[in-house]
Structures are given as structure tokens and as C-alpha cells.
Amino acid sequence: MSESRVPSDSPENGPFQVQVAQRVTRLPPYLFGRINKMIYDKRVAGDDVIELGMGNPSDPPQEVVIEKLVEAARNPGNHRYSKSNGIANLRREVGAKYFKKYGVRLDPESEVITCLGSKEGFSHMCLALMGPGDTAIVPAPYFPVHVYAVALASGNVISLDVTDSDKFLSDIAYTCETLYPKPKLLILCYPHNPSSVVVEQSFFDEVVKLAKRYNLMVISDFAYADVAFDGYQPPSFLASEGAKEVGVEFTTMSKGYNMAGWRVGFCSGNAEMINALATIKGYYDYGMFQAIQISAIVALRETEAAVEEQSRVYQGRRDALCDGLVRMGWEDARPKAGMFVWQPVPEPWRSRMSTMDFAMMLLTKGNVAVSPGSGFGPAGEGFLRMSLVENEERLRQAVRQIKACLKDAEAEYAGKASVGAAG
Numbered sequence: 001m002s003e004s005r006v007p008s009d010s011p012e013n014g015p016f017q018v019q020v021a022q023r024v025t026r027l028p029p030y031l032f033g034r035i036n037k038m039i040y041d042k043r044v045a046g047d048d049v050i051e052l053g054m055g056n057p058s059d060p061p062q063e064v065v066i067e068k069l070v071e072a073a074r075n076p077g078n079h080r081y082s083k084s085n086g087i088a089n090l091r092r093e094v095g096a097k098y099f100k101k102y103g104v105r106l107d108p109e110s111e112v113i114t115c116l117g118s119k120e121g122f123s124h125m126c127l128a129l130m131g132p133g134d135t136a137i138v139p140a141p142y143f144p145v146h147v148y149a150v151a152l153a154s155g156n157v158i159s160l161d162v163t164d165s166d167k168f169l170s171d172i173a174y175t176c177e178t179l180y181p182k183p184k185l186l187i188l189c190y191p192h193n194p195s196s197v198v199v200e201q202s203f204f205d206e207v208v209k210l211a212k213r214y215n216l217m218v219i220s221d222f223a224y225a226d227v228a229f230d231g232y233q234p235p236s237f238l239a240s241e242g243a244k245e246v247g248v249e250f251t252t253m254s255k256g257y258n259m260a261g262w263r264v265g266f267c268s269g270n271a272e273m274i275n276a277l278a279t280i281k282g283y284y285d286y287g288m289f290q291a292i293q294i295s296a297i298v299a300l301r302e303t304e305a306a307v308e309e310q311s312r313v314y315q316g317r318r319d320a321l322c323d324g325l326v327r328m329g330w331e332d333a334r335p336k337a338g339m340f341v342w343q344p345v346p347e348p349w350r351s352r353m354s355t356m357d358f359a360m361m362l363l364t365k366g367n368v369a370v371s372p373g374s375g376f377g378p379a380g381e382g383f384l385r386m387s388l389v390e391n392e393e394r395l396r397q398a399v400r401q402i403k404a405c406l407k408d409a410e411a412e413y414a415g416k417a418s419v420g421a422a423g
Contacts (some may be wrong), residue, residue: 023152032375035359039369049363050398052386053371055193055339059258059313061299062306068298072291082287085278086114086266090293093300094251094266102236110271111244113278116288118223118250118265121277123149124284125219125248125267128276129185130155136185137172137216141373141380143193146221150185158183161379162192165199169206176214186211186247189221191234194376194385195342196335198232204240211246217273218247226256226307228337229315238269248273255339256307257299263288264296314339320392324399341386342373349406352413355381366405368398 042049072078091108098104115121130153138146139162147157160171176182190199211218220237237249248269254260322334333343359372373380
């Protein structure tokens with residue numbers, strides 16, 4: 001039998017090539033990768049970097065929640081696969097919180113589903129709703145997953161400036177009137193990440209009217225529902241009349257309950273959209289560890305006072321950071337809610353360099369990591385996002401280090417200008 005040979009000039013002789021899906025190649029470069037690598041390198045070298053970039057809560061959950069987790073984890077029955085939509089008692093607690101806090105009645109069986117964190121649920125909801133040729137409207141500047149989850153679902157994105165709420169509503173209407181095919185989905189995020197813009201209930205009333213007028217489905221990302229200051233109470237989209245007819249809302253236990261690593265999120269609202277998400281999740285995953293769900297029930301039932309206290313902790317951190325920046329001559333950008341300060345880069349630095357370069361300078365020379373606004377799209381250029389996860393003393397230290405860094409940088413800049421003038 002003659003031996004089969006591949007011709008020497010055949011493509012099979014070349015290096016093996018991995019051809020990833022177009023949905024992956026469509027994703028833009030990860031702009032925070034450069035900063036994250038430098039943070040890692042500096043820490044390996046022994047530098048104490050104050051991390052104000054990522055909104056990663058540093059406080060633990062309440063002890064009663066941890067104790068319930070330990071107890072539930074010792075029960076052999078809790079180690080089996082769990083239903084992907086969540087155990088019934090947890091969904092009932094979500095419904096109870098919505099009714100108590102917002103006056104919203106939810107059917108736990110058809111209008112609430114648990115998620116492995118709200119980010120997972122949001123991404124799978126986009127997969128359930130969007131396809132090639134479909135368009136979503138997102139706020140600008142944008143939280144990256146609001147754009148990337150749509151892209152991964154093969155949809156298109158139109159981003160509209162979120163800073164003026166009335167104009168944002170009129171821009172939504174104009175886009176729906178003039179774009180063909182019309183947008184299919186409106187993504188909202190209030191309190192807004194990264195800009196900290198907040199709204200009142202009347203805003204959502206208008207959103208519902210727009211959604212019905214233009215057959216526009218709505219996703220409200222309500223991640224910062226439990227973190228608000230100075231008496232402000234963030235409204236729920238679902239509290240507006242007719243909201244459940246047009247959309248859903250994602251909430252999470254990551255922030256107010258300090259359970260970020262536990263990955264406990266919820267989607268509530270329109271039963272058809274919830275069912276579509278349940279269908280996707282049924283194919284992709286099982287539910288979260290049942291012991292965590294049982295602990296989340298305890299957190300919702302017994303720790304609301306601690307959630308309110310956590311907001312006061314964040315308010316103290318906000319004031320420590322903003323007071324220090326104001327004393328430096330920076331604009332007072334104190335937010336009403338959320339875990340971030342959306343800080344304009346001060347002059348003359350805003351004119352001298354990009355926001356990314358400014359953030360890199362603070363990290364390289366000041367050992368303070370912040371998120372450059374450009375990481376949240378073009379509308380974020382000229383701003384920094386500074387998180388409130390460090391304690392008040394660390395935040396004051398961060399301000400001192402930023403001040404020293406800019407003083408040295410200014411002297412260096414003046415020296416170069418002097419040399420240039422002399423030449």
C-alpha cells in the first residue's frame with residue numbers, strides 16, 4: 001500500500017492557527033490591562049499601591065451571614081446541583097424587599113430569577129434578547145459590560161450622553177424616530193457607573209412611555225441601589241407604572257451587603273424576558289451553590305440595618321476623598337450615590353496629556369491607581385473614576401500622594417519648559 005503524503009507546499013505544513021469567533025475579534029482592546037499589569041509589577045517589587053481603580057468592596061459581610069454559610073455548607077444536601085433560577089425562598093425574599101422598599105409586587109415564580117452576580121445575568125439577558133442586526137441604546141460614558149455583552153450577542157450599540165437626563169430622554173426618542181431598523185433594547189444604569197448621575201422616579205415614568213411608544217425593551221442595571229448619601233434614595237425602574245410590561249431590573253448583593261465574591265444577583269420584572277433568561281441559563285449553567293443562596297436569604301432578612309450603615313461608611317470615605325481633592329483646588333465632584341467619584345482632571349493637566357497618561361503618571365510616580373475615564377468610552381475622556389473601597393485614612397494618604405506627585409511633575413514640566421526656552 002502506497003504511503004499517503006501531504007505535499008510539501010500544502011497549508012497543512014504551516015503553523016496551526018486558532019480561528020476565534022468574530023464575536024471575540026469584535027471586542028475592543030482592554031484599556032485597563034496596561035494599568036493592571038503595572039499595579040501587579042509594582043506590588044511584586046514591594047510598592048504599596050493605593051487601589052482606587054476597581055470598585056471591589058473591601059469590607060466583609062455580616063457575621064450572621066458567614067455563620068449561616070458555614071452551617072449550610074455542612075449540610076450534605078446543599079452540595080447537589082441547584083436549579084438555575086434559584087431556590088424559591090430566596091426569590092420570595094427578593095420580592096419581599098421590592099415590596100417593602102419600593103412598593104413593587106413581584107411574582108417570585110415568574111418575575112424573579114437569581115443570577116451568578118448581576119453581570120452574568122445581564123450578559124445572558126443580552127444573549128437572550130439580541131442578535132445580528134439588533135441595536136441597543138446604552139448610556140455614555142458606559143460601564144464596559146453594557147457595550148461588550150451586546151457585542152458578544154452580535155448586536156450593535158448606540159451610546160448617548162447620560163449627563164443631562166432630559167436630553168438623554170429626548171435623544172432616545174430622536175434615535176428611535178430616525179434609525180431603521182429601530183433600536184430593540186434600552187440599557188439604563190442609575191445610579192450611573194461611572195459618572196454617578198442620579199435620577200428621580202419621574203425619569204423612569206418617561207422611560208416607560210418611550211418604551212411603549214417605540215416598542216423598546218428596557219434593562220435597568222440597579223447595581224448601586226443600596227449605596228446612597230445625604231438622604232437620597234435611588235428609585236427603582238420597576239416602581240414606575242407599566243415598567244413590568246416593558247423591562248427588567250438587575251440588582252446585586254455585591255455592594256451594600258459586601259458579598260461581591262459570593263456572586264449573588266437577581267433579575268426581576270417582565271415575565272417573558274425572565275423566561276428568556278431562564279432558558280439561556282438552563283443551557284449554560286446550574287444555579288449558584290445552595291449554601292450561598294441560604295446565606296443570602298439571611299442577609300436579606302436580617303441585615304438591612306447593616307446595609308444602611310455601610311452607606312454611611314461609604315459617605316465618610318466619599319467626604320474624606322473629596323474634601324482632600326477640593327483642598328488641592330480640584331472640582332468638588334461629590335456623588336449622591338454609588339461607590340465612585342467621577343472626578344474631572346484639573347487644568348493644566350487636562351490640556352497637557354490624555355486621561356490615560358495622567359492616570360499612568362499617578363500610578364508610576366504617586367503609587368495611586370485610578371481608572372482613566374477613557375476606559376469607559378470617548379465620553380469619559382477628561383475624567384478619572386476613583387473608587388471608595390479604601391478606608392478614610394488610606395484615602396487621605398492617596399490625596400497626599402497625588403499632591404506630591406503633581407508637585408514633582410509640575411517642577412519637572414517647568415524645568416523642561418525652561419530648557420526649551422533657553423534653547
